[in-house]
Structure formats: structure tokens, C-alpha cells
Amino acid sequence: MKMRHVRALAVFGIALVALTGARGSGGGGCDSHSNSGSSSSSSGGSGSHHDNDDNGTSGGSVSGGSGSANEALRDITIDTCAYDAATKNLTARITVKNDGVLDYDYDVTLKFKGTSATPATATTTDIAVAAGASKSADMTTPYPGTGDGSEYTKCEVTRASRS
Incomplete structure (x- = not known):
């Protein structure tokens, strides 16, 4: 075999490894942007949430992949978030909508937050929602402050x- 054939095979081998081997590891290659896009879209998790804005309607966004926790976050809407002066509790009403084909039990942790207030957390477990149904x-949670509770204007499903 002549030297130029050996050199051509070596270059071909290096190019083959660079294009196929690097693509599988997420770096380089002709199509690496689609791999990195799918890996970044599966991140998210604890940063995902629904926010409640000042007028009591649901809002916010959910980012992340298709894991069970992310799907559960997408199923929850915050209807109200307020301070109840009669009971001195922070209260929220959520609606869980199960668009799936299976029945699910939901566990939810919600954070009450305000402009200068100490965050307060409420947790509920075992909200049974049948497939294709919704449930409020x-x-x-007890109000942790000493004022009138008006500083708690937002809720967030954490x-x-x-x-």
C-alpha cells in the first residue's frame, strides 16, 4: 500500500470518528444542535412552577421535560391566593386537571410569597383526580407575620x- 493510501485512510478514519463518535457524546458533529436541544429541554424540575399574579388569576410558565413531576405541575392551576383575616391563615385554592387516561393522586407544595414577607408553605397530599376530570x-397555612397579611400577593407551586 502506498503512503498516500495510508494517509487517506487515516484522514477518513479520523473524520469518521469525529462525525459519529462526537455526535453521540453531545459535542461536535453535523447534528449536535438537535442532541443538545433535547438534553436541555429535559432539564427544569425544581425551577418549574405556576405563579399567581396580583389579580388572582393563574399564570406563570412551566419549563422542562416530560417527567412525572413536570407533568404534574402542568396539571395544576392556582385559582386564588389570599390572607383570611377571620382564621389568620394564608389560603389558596388550586384546580388539578387530569387530561390523561389514568387516574392519579396528586401531592402539591405551594409557597405563599410577598414583597417583604417571610415565605410560608402549604402542602396537601392525595388529591384523587380521575382520568379526564378536574378537582379543586x-x-x-398559618400566617407567619404580625400585620394584616396584605403583603402576600402571590402563590407559587414549588x-x-x-x-
Whole structure:
């Protein structure tokens, strides 16, 4: 075999490894942007949430992949978020909508937050929602402040799961 054939095979081998081997590891290659896009879209998790804006309607966004926790977050809407002066509790009403084909039990953790207030958390478990149905649930936690509670203007679902 002549030297130029050996050199051509070596270059071909290096190019083959660079194009196929690097693509599988997520770096380089002709199509690496589609791999990195799919790996970044599966991140998210604890940063995902629904926010409630000042007028009591649901809002916010959910980013992340298709894991069970992310799917559970997408199923939850915050209907109200307020301070109840009669009970001195922070209260929220959520609606869980199960668009799936299976029945699920939902566990939800919600954070009450305000402009200068100490965050307060409420947790509820075992909200049973049949497939294709929705269910509302009230969440409460004692008011941690000494004022009138008006500083708590937002709620955020910080964790949700379904099983």
C-alpha cells in the first residue's frame, strides 16, 4: 500500500470518528444542535412552577421535560391566593386537571410569597383526580407575620407529583 493510501485512510478514519463518535457524546458533529436541544429541554424540575399574579388569576410558565413531576405541575392551576383575616391563615385554592387516561393522586407544595414577607408553605397530599376530570382543593397555612397579611400577593407551586 502506498503512503498516500495510508494517509487517506487515516484522514477518513479520523473524520469518521469525529462525525459519529462526537455526535453521540453531545459535542461536535453535523447534528449536535438537535442532541443538545433535547438534553436541555429535559432539564427544569425544581425551577418549574405556576405563579399567581396580583389579580388572582393563574399564570406563570412551566419549563422542562416530560417527567412525572413536570407533568404534574402542568396539571395544576392556582385559582386564588389570599390572607383570611377571620382564621389568620394564608389560603389558596388550586384546580388539578387530569387530561390523561389514568387516574392519579396528586401531592402539591405551594409557597405563599410577598414583597417583604417571610415565605410560608402549604402542602396537601392525595388529591384523587380521575382520568379526564378536574378537582379543586383548598390549601392553608398559618400566617407567619404580625400585620394584616396584605403583603402576600402571590402563590407559587414549588413541587408537585402524581402517582
